[in-house]
Amino acid sequence: MSATIHHLGRDTVPSLEPIISLVASDMNQVNSVILDRMQSEIPLIPELAGHLIAGGGKRMRPMLTxxxxxxxxxxxxRHFKLAAAVEFIHxxxxxxxxxxxxxxxRRGKTAxxxxxxxxxxxxxxxxxxxxSFELMVEDGSLxxxxILSNASAVIAEGEVNQLTAQRKIETSEDRYLDIIGAKTAALFAAASRxxxxxxxxxxxxxxxxxxYGRNLGIAFQLVDDAIDYSSDRETMGKDAGDDFREGKVTLPVILAYARGSEEDRKFWKDAIIGHKSSDEDLARATDLIRSTEAMKDTMSRARHYGQRSIDALGIFPSGKAKDAMTxxxxxAISRAY
Known part of the structure; x- marks a missing residue:
């Protein structure tokens, strides 16, 4: 599959470099806030927080701020402390x-x-x-x-919704979109706003x-859910098939199940409740997702939300920032190719 995204108007492989270089000096300010505020007299706190914060994440959400x-x-x-608050929430x-x-x-390291x-x-x-809430209060804007406290509550709701949908093959596409809109897109939206x-x-x-942020967040999660059936540990920073083994019903599964034969649907039911979780079962699941075009259509949906995200920038003048955000x-979408 080509890495170019002609739908979004680019013929080269997209990169995060433009947005990283756009905000590089500001990100140094944010990182110093993060390092300062994760300190504690209890040594385990900065040690454990540092394990993840220093673990090579892209810092996508504070970069959006x-x-x-x-x-x-x-x-x-003021946005430096708020970007740090966003990263702490994440x-x-x-x-x-x-x-x-x-x-x-997590991010290629032991969780x-x-x-x-x-x-x-x-x-x-x-x-x-x-x-994160200390930083918000210090800013002083109610x-x-x-916005950020609501996003935090919505994320938690999304996680609980996902937990209660786990191992339920009958999970609908609408419920899935509600879940990713809450657990991923809400913080992207708040960070951007x-x-x-x-x-x-x-x-x-x-x-x-x-x-811009909300639609990017949905596209980002759709791609993440597709990658789980098409990538490897090195690319993802987690084990391939984690979603499959955890019984998460994501869009590729929903589409493959809906389009499958009676035998295929029985396989999905057994797999999602946890009766089929071997490497061979994962390979079969991946084959079914490809043969039913569930992968292709998940990526098509991601491009749709990506285009909506880019369209939201239409009111802003052209320039380096707009180009980098585009x-x-x-x-975010090309990661799956």
Whole structure:
């Protein structure tokens, strides 16, 4: 499959480099806030938090906060602490997720819960959530506090919704989209929006940035769910087939199940409830996802949301920031190729 995304108007392989270089000096400020605020007199807290925070993540969400500030020409510095708050919310949810999922890997490294244990991992996640709220309160904007605290609540709802949908093959496409809209897209939307709030932009700009982040988040998660059936440990930073073995009903599975023969549907039912989880079963699942075009159609859906994300930037003038944010969307989708 080609890495080019002609649907999104680019004939070269997209990269995150433009957005990384756009916000590089600002990201140094954010990283210094992160390092400062993850400290504690209890040594285990910075040790465990550092295991994940220093673990090579792309910092996609705080980058969106910083890039949005560049896009609207915000000259202040309030967004540095808020971008750090966004990263703390994200990191806290990752720590909690790994305990819930029983993950072995995170970003290609041993998951924190396997090294430090589940209780410590959950509690350090709580610590990082608390730090994020301290940073929001220090900023002083009730509107920012409302946006980020609402996103935190929505993420938790999405995770609970996903947990209760786990191992249920009858999960609908609408419910799946509700889950990823909450657990992934809500924080992308909030991260993109808050710079417009501190810059005191009008509602149209705020909502355009919210739409940019939300649609990017949905596209990002759709691609993640496709990659689980098409990639490997080195590419993903987690084990291939984790979603399959955990009984997560993602869009590729929903489509393959709906389009499968009676025999195929019986396989999916057995697999999702946990009766088929070997490497051979994963290979069969992957074959079914490809042969029913579930993979192709999941990626087509990701491109649709990616285009919506790019379209949301239409009200902004051309320039380096807009180009970098556009290419970040294209990169998010190209990861699967």
């Amino acid at each position: 910083l890039a949005a500030a560049k896009l609207i020409g915000y000259p202040g510095d 990191t806290a949810t990752l720590l909690h997720d790994d305990v819930v999922d029983g993950s072995d890997l 924190a819960n396997l090294i430090f244990g589940n209780p410590a991992t959950v509690l350090v996640g709580d610590f990082l959530f608390s730090r 509107k920012v506090l409302k 808050i710079s417009a709030v501190v810059a005191e932009c009008d509602d149209e700009i705020e909502l355009a940035l919210d739409s 290419e970040a969307v294209e990169f």
